[in-house]
Amino acid sequence: MRLLDVMNEVEFTFNKHWDEIKNIEIKDIAYNSSKCEDGYIFVAIKGETVDGHKYAKNAYKRGNRVFILQDDIELAEDAIKLFVEDSRIALSKMSSNYFGNPSKDLKVIGVTGTKGKTTITNYISSVLNKAGLNTGVIGTNGTFYNGIKEKTLNTTPESYELHRIFKTMLDNGVKCVSMEVSSGGIMMERVKDVDFDIAIFSNLSPDHIGPKEHPTFEHYLECKARLFKLAKHGIINIDDKYANQIIEKATCDIETFSIENNSDMKALNIEYSRAIDSLGVSFDVKTKNEEFNAYICAPGTFSIYNALAVISVCRYLNIEKDIMIEALKSAKVKGRVEVLPVLDYATIIVDYAHNGVSLESILQTLKKYDHNRLICLFGSVGGRTELRRKELGEVASRECDLCILTSDNPDFEDPMNVIKDIADAFKGSNCDYIVEPDRKVAVEKAIEIAREGDMIVFAGKGHEESQLIKGEWIPFSETEIAINAAKKLMENKSEKKLS
Incomplete structure (x- = not known):
């Protein structure tokens, strides 16, 4: 595709003579320098923490010769620089043009x-x-x-x-x-x-x-x-x-x-x-x-x-x-107020609620249905704001009969630090809570303690299939753990009846 067609409706100035750019053909667009190669345009995006201009020379080393820039930077003589007021706005129009709108x-x-x-x-x-x-x-x-x-x-x-x-x-x-x-x-x-x-x-x-x-x-x-x-x-x-x-x-x-x-x-x-x-x-x-x-x-x-x-x-x-x-x-969404039909005497729900507003919404909704105890298993993300932990704790301690405090993508933070911040909100509350930092064990515990008519919500993970622990995403399916725990529980009950 011609460079000028990619740049259609994008205002820009340039460092070369018009004859040098009017017939240039472009293979593709990249805003990550590691994906650049000969025939690409590199768009230097200015982000909150990363400035793409710093990686322009890396794009050049990979064969890139056409650059979309907000600021002038030093590049080799054969580099073609197109200057725009806002490279994000330019990337949007260029991308639409490149793929045929x-x-x-x-x-x-x-x-x-x-x-x-x-x-x-x-x-x-x-x-x-x-x-x-x-x-x-x-x-x-x-x-x-x-x-x-x-x-x-x-x-x-x-x-x-x-x-x-x-x-x-x-x-x-x-x-x-x-x-x-x-x-x-x-x-x-x-x-x-x-x-x-x-x-x-x-x-x-x-x-x-x-x-x-x-x-x-x-x-x-x-x-x-x-x-x-x-x-x-x-x-x-x-x-x-x-x-x-x-x-x-x-x-x-x-x-x-x-x-x-x-x-x-x-x-x-x-x-x-x-x-x-x-x-x-x-x-x-x-x-x-x-x-x-x-x-x-x-x-x-x-x-x-x-x-x-x-x-x-x-x-x-x-x-x-x-x-x-x-x-x-029949419309359903995985991990959004998803009912798991694993126990015939209790309702098990998986939901993505991970802040105070969303957790309050789902808990207050569930209270409108007949139930024995309302139990919520949840944690909060490590390395993030403590305010969210406080809000989650305040909501759960007010709305629930029992809570299980556990981990939720702790990353490099000790899950017990997060749990302690949440637990502080339970002071003076009538809601009891159990602490179990291992989320798998916590889910199994929730299934184990379920009684007739209980409603149990696993909040925070929803559709997610992994846990972030010390910088690494570890496979983790809350739904699968719950299903296996319920199956094992029912098998044990059957064995006891037969013995």
């Missing part, structure tokens, strides 16, 4: 918010695929399409990776993409040149605020709102207290959904249900023109909000109502 040929649905992004994107994919619209997913759990899975480093991949994924999906028959759009992804211009058909706002609460993330909550909100300047159509949870601020900043047309406030689509007559392999909720959906019943195989108010977002998408895309309702009934 694939998002324009896809129906792209972007989901943003503090909670619910993963669940909503996966529900959308599940329902649309069952309705016959080939839909891929990009998000926290990775990239999925046509039975193919690819890991992603970030919830919202870097712009080059994003447009590469779009192109690959398009080439494989995908028609629609449901993707998580993180505030960080928006802030770092990863989605600037994505042609969004639909943008969804789920909710907003303080998160990702710190030196390497958003400086203030206002900045966090502003980044979320930017998605609604990139999309053609917006779908917004009007019950959220920040919804109107998102709407005020939007440039697309907006429709709303709710449980409490007036909206374009409202859930009424909510009823909770419980089975050995699921916790669900049914509700009536009321719009200006019709009313119908829907069911989602997940518990609580937040599941209704997630379902309303999916229904809004389906209606906008003209999916047949009966197909949508039937598909929604």
Whole structure:
């Protein structure tokens, strides 16, 4: 591809004569110098901790001769320097150009918010695929399409990776993409040149605020709102207290959904249900023109909000109502309020809740279902903020009957340090707790102590299949451990009955 075609609509200056660059052919784009070779463009990205300009000479040594730079740096005489105001913005447009602007040929649905992004994107994919619209997913759990899975480093991949994924999906028959759009992804211009058909706002609460993330909550909100300047159509949870601020900043047309406030689509007559392999909720959906019943195989108010977002998408895309309702009934997401049918006398749930807000949401939801004891097994990430540990402890000690405090990606920190910080929040609480730093042993202990009617939540790991210990990711499947522990327990009980 010609360099000038890659740079289409990118403003730049350069250090060579026009005749020297106008016919240059480009093999590919790289923003990591180790991936460079002859015929590539190296884009020097300025990050929070790493400045790509420092690696330009390494890219040159690997054969790279064309450089996208924000600052002038010393390079060999034959290096071609193209100067841009912001290399992240340049990378976004260049990547879209290089892959043929694939998002324009896809129906792209972007989901943003503090909670619910993963669940909503996966529900959308599940329902649309069952309705016959080939839909891929990009998000926290990775990239999925046509039975193919690819890991992603970030919830919202870097712009080059994003447009590469779009192109690959398009080439494989995908028609629609449901993707998580993180505030960080928006802030770092990863989605600037994505042609969004639909943008969804789920909710907003303080998160990702710190030196390497958003400086203030206002900045966090502003980044979320930017998605609604990139999309053609917006779908917004009007019950959220920040919804109107998102709407005020939007440039697309907006429709709303709710449980409490007036909206374009409202859930009424909510009823909770419980089975050995699921916790669900049914509700009536009321719009200006019709009313119908829907069911989602997940518990609580937040599941209704997630379902309303999916229904809004389906209606906008003209999916047949009966197909949508039937598909929604079986929509599930691994590690998100996932019920493991391993004990017939207790409910075992795996969930990704790893901060105070999300843990409180799931625990308060579960309390709406009949139960004996509510037990929560959880920890907190090592080497991170102590505030999260305090919040988790405060929520769990207030909402639960018993807790098992354990590890959760301790990395280089002693798990007992983390547990101690969490345990401090239990002082003066009526909630008892057990300390077991080995998470595998902790899960087995939870299965062992389960009684008739108990609800036990394994919080924090969710879909994850590993534990970060001393800088190394160790294979760890909480689901598999729970299944094996329950199987062993039931076998032992059977043996005792026979003896």
